[in-house]
Amino acid sequence: MAEEVKKIVDAIxxxxxxxxxxxxxxxxxxxxxxxxxxxxxxxxxxTEVTDEGILLRFRDDKLVGITILNASRFKVKV
Known part of the structure; x- marks a missing residue:
């Protein structure tokens, strides 16, 4: 449990x-x-798609969401 809490705190x-x-x-x-x-x-x-496989979701000109495909590739290497 302490490791999970540390990961959350590190993301703050x-x-x-x-x-x-x-x-x-x-x-x-x-x-x-x-x-x-x-x-x-x-x-x-x-929706706009970036070269990194990130979908930027808009309503009119306002960014309302982001979808990240293959998200685990962004994990921090320790």
Whole structure:
């Protein structure tokens, strides 16, 4: 349990730098996809895909979510 808490605490500085004060994170381990929503109901109207396999989800010009494919490749190497 202490290791899990340490991982969460170590992530706090990154979470505090998010562009919004509220966000929701879901991770599908089987599909290795990380979903970050800046609004609980995204209702995106457009999606841009980056070269890194990151989907930027927009409603009009507002970023409402990010989907990261193959998310485990971003793990920190210790």
């Amino acid at each position: 500085p990154v979470l505090l730098e998010f562009p919004t004060g509220r966000f929701h994170v879901d991770y599908d381990r089987e599909a290795d996809v990380l979903y970050i929503s800046f609004e609980r109901l995204q209702k995106a109207t457009d």
